[in-house]
Amino acid sequence: MLKQLKEDIQAVFARDPAARNTLEVLTTYPGIHALIMHRVAHELWEKECKTSARILSSFSRFATGIEIHPGAKIGKRFFIDHGMGVVIGETAEIGDDVTLYHGVTLGGTTWNKGKRHPTLEDGVVVGAGAKILGPFTVGKNAKVGSNAVVTKPVPEGVTAVGNPARFIIKKDKVQENENEQRRRTYAESISFEPYAATQDQSDPMLEGMRVLLDRIQQNEKRMNDLCHRLSLLDPTYNKQQDGEQPYSEEELKIIEEVRRECEAQSNQSKA
Numbered sequence: 001m002l003k004q005l006k007e008d009i010q011a012v013f014a015r016d017p018a019a020r021n022t023l024e025v026l027t028t029y030p031g032i033h034a035l036i037m038h039r040v041a042h043e044l045w046e047k048e049c050k051t052s053a054r055i056l057s058s059f060s061r062f063a064t065g066i067e068i069h070p071g072a073k074i075g076k077r078f079f080i081d082h083g084m085g086v087v088i089g090e091t092a093e094i095g096d097d098v099t100l101y102h103g104v105t106l107g108g109t110t111w112n113k114g115k116r117h118p119t120l121e122d123g124v125v126v127g128a129g130a131k132i133l134g135p136f137t138v139g140k141n142a143k144v145g146s147n148a149v150v151t152k153p154v155p156e157g158v159t160a161v162g163n164p165a166r167f168i169i170k171k172d173k174v175q176e177n178e179n180e181q182r183r184r185t186y187a188e189s190i191s192f193e194p195y196a197a198t199q200d201q202s203d204p205m206l207e208g209m210r211v212l213l214d215r216i217q218q219n220e221k222r223m224n225d226l227c228h229r230l231s232l233l234d235p236t237y238n239k240q241q242d243g244e245q246p247y248s249e250e251e252l253k254i255i256e257e258v259r260r261e262c263e264a265q266s267n268q269s270k271a
């Protein structure tokens with residue numbers, strides 16, 4: 001519990017430039033007070049002491065202006081900045097490193113029992129006054145703009161703004177990530193360690209050069225084999241057959257050109 005509190009306080013320093021010292025955070029941040037009380041209330045709720053849990057959460061609401069149902073599941077390093085007017089419903093689930101500003105509602109849209117509040121994955125940021133309503137998921141590292149009203153799942157890394165919320169996908173970033181992923185996969189497939197040295201590499205640059213040289217050698221060998229096979233082609237073969245001619249004059253010309261080029265390349269490699 002103490003370790004968790006330390007982490008929660010660290011999260012305040014990391015995400016609020018106005019935070020100056022631990023004493024100040026512990027005494028003047030309603031988000032921290034509400035979180036400490038919620039951690040206790042949630043324990044009570046889990047241990048079936050439901051009335052005590054609800055009384056504690058009501059007191060917390062009275063003292064901080066933040067209403068968190070004791071049934072809500074909250075991860076590590078959760079930070080509510082300013083706090084006033086935040087409402088978090090019973091079946092809401094919040095991952096690690098999530099930030100909420102004042103006036104946020106994680107609410108439901110039905111009176112039926114069961115899961116009816118949203119799930120926020122790790123790293124989500126929800127701007128002041130935003131309303132996220134319904135039992136769907138807001139993906140990892142997504143941002144919800146202030147005053148947005150979100151009623152549909154938000155994909156990972158996306159920014160949702162407006163009412164009803166529209167999604168802003170920064171295409172360049174997505175494309176960049178895809179390219180980077182493609183490069184990494186290729187590098188791994190040829191045993192190239194592009195970004196970090198492994199323990200048995202004394203010089204990662206040299207090791208990288210070695211892998212690339214091996215690869216060039218392999219590719220050259222394949223090209224030479226291919227050229228050799230092509231240079232053996234006899235473009236006049238079809239002309240010697242009676243009857244059907246499967247290659248057109250144009251195709252025969254292309255084969256002959258490729259054959260000559262390959263022949264020249266093989267002679268050059270031999271020289």
Ligand SMILES: CC(C)(COP(=O)(O)OP(=O)(O)OC[C@H]1O[C@@H](n2cnc3c(N)ncnc32)[C@H](O)[C@@H]1OP(=O)(O)O)[C@@H](O)C(=O)NCCC(=O)NCCS
Pocket residue numbers: 082101126127128143144145146147148159160161162168
């Ligand atoms: C949404 C937010 C996180 C910015 O995310 P971002 O991915 O950096 O988005 P950008 O700033 O590049 O803006 C993208 C677009 O969304 C629009 N936008 C940003 N925030 C918006 C909001 N809250 N409502 C409506 N539109 C918004 C921008 O105008 C821009 O529109 P455009 O593409 O037509 O120019 C930020 O604007 C926000 O609302 N943060 C919450 C901060 C807060 O509540 N602070 C309280 C401190 S007390």
